[in-house]
Amino acid sequence: MEGLFVLLCILFVANSCTNISCARVGVFSAPEQNTFNVIDYGAVGDGQFDDTQTFLTAWADVCGATQGTPTLAIPEGKTFLLGPVAFQGPAKPLASIFSEQSARKGEDKWIQFSDISGLIINGSGEIDGQGASWWESCKSSCQRPTALSIHKCNGSQLTGIRYLNSAKNHISINSCSGVCVSQLQIIAPDESPNTDGIDISSSSNITIEDSSIGTGDDCVAINGGTFNINISRVTCGPGNGMSIGSLGAHGKYETVEEVHVRDCKFIGSQNGARIKTWDGGAGYARKISFERIALENCRHPIIIDQYYFSDGKNPKESSVAVSDVSYLDVHGTSSDEKAIDLNCSKHGCINIVLDHINITSSVPGTNAYAACNNANGTAAFAVPSVPCL
């Protein structure tokens, strides 16, 4: 197997609540009953022995528990080596955990939780993907795994853990509703390939708050099939910023609606508030707001790019419709003079609102400016001015 993985002092808690909200962060305490400690199942935790099987055996008992808050406890102060591991929810028979795992050859996920209601992943530990060997040996020729994948979940909460150096994206949330992510730290080098912080797809009612994400790619990527996503008090950088999309690749129909990014900071990132769609796609990205955004040396603070991976020549007949996007109180410095870039397809972006913008160039002697292509909307109290809107 390529790459080794280390897991430190984490507490995985699975319970049956389906209406967890961020308000519970900090008031929940680990239950004493129904706690299944991996050490009791023979996990060694010396960073050398492969503890994958012991974790799965303990997880089977977590899923089998009928009372209280079943908890998989991973003790502090140890380092656990894990191979690809799928923690399947109680809805599925145990046998499928093992067969699914051994059948999975591509290993595109390292730690996966699926079909679980009320999963809480909390603790003071870290999940280290040890991605460096993958970044060099397998840029695009082989499949690199996502560190933590949560698939088909309800009322889930991720809090407190540090995620380091994933081989690919750090956290993927897919087909979930009601997920609260808070107080995470995600760290990978600026030059590490495709190491997105958090990717969200086909999910609704997701909150991400009070976290810091600095990686080689998107801070948070909000992909197709998403609705009602709030991101607050997140610091991004280095990396590619907060991205809606990319959407509409290869003619796909994709939708994103009700995304609100508030009180976030972009420090030294390639982009800030970014919407990227492919020429020729379909669907929509609408009701999106970026509010109270602070910038420090951010390259493209405000960018809509409807020609992602295209030279813009011979534009196709369709595009993802972008509408009702607002930028309120965005201030700070841009490292590129083109601080505001609203590059819409020939169908136009509708109702783009800029209000109380103050972006100055961080390069001495240069002035920030705004450029538009087929953008429709209004700008007020904007520095630089946006005469093209």
Ligand SMILES: *[C@@H]1O[C@H](CO)[C@@H](O)[C@H](O)[C@H]1NC(C)=O
């Ligand atoms: C769900 O929320 C309701 C109303 O806030 C509360 O009464 C109930 O106890 C919650 N259920 C769980 C499992 O937390």
Ligand SMILES: *[C@@H]1O[C@H](CO)[C@@H](O)[C@H](O)[C@H]1NC(C)=O
């Ligand atoms: C997370 O764990 C910490 C202790 O490590 C605890 O103080 C906190 O209440 C827990 N929060 C949740 C949501 O479980």
Ligand SMILES: *[C@@H]1O[C@H](CO)[C@@H](O)[C@H](O)[C@H]1NC(C)=O
């Ligand atoms: C999520 O909640 C709904 C309604 O409460 C339930 O029908 C569904 O099975 C749950 N999904 C999972 C993965 O637990």
Ligand SMILES: *[C@@H]1O[C@H](CO)[C@@H](O)[C@H](O)[C@H]1NC(C)=O
């Ligand atoms: C999302 O939250 C809204 C209320 O904020 C609720 O009406 C809706 O049912 C939720 N949807 C899902 C899929 O959880």
Ligand SMILES: *[C@@H]1O[C@H](CO)[C@@H](O)[C@H](O)[C@H]1NC(C)=O
């Ligand atoms: C996001 O914030 C809006 C208020 O702007 C609120 O109506 C919505 O319920 C929030 N969604 C989530 C998932 O918390």
Ligand SMILES: *[C@@H]1O[C@H](CO)[C@@H](O)[C@H](O)[C@H]1NC(C)=O
């Ligand atoms: C829009 O994108 C196309 C393709 O990348 C490029 O040729 C064009 O210059 C851009 N226009 C603006 C206003 O940024």
Ligand SMILES: *[C@@H]1O[C@H](CO)[C@@H](O)[C@H](O)[C@H]1NC(C)=O
């Ligand atoms: C914009 O920001 C600069 C630098 O912080 C400041 O000097 C200037 O007064 C601000 N302009 C407005 C209109 O707020």
Ligand SMILES: *[C@@H]1O[C@H](CO)[C@@H](O)[C@H](O)[C@H]1NC(C)=O
């Ligand atoms: C853009 O705005 C102008 C003037 O308000 C209007 O005539 C035009 O139809 C609008 N275009 C789109 C694509 O909405």
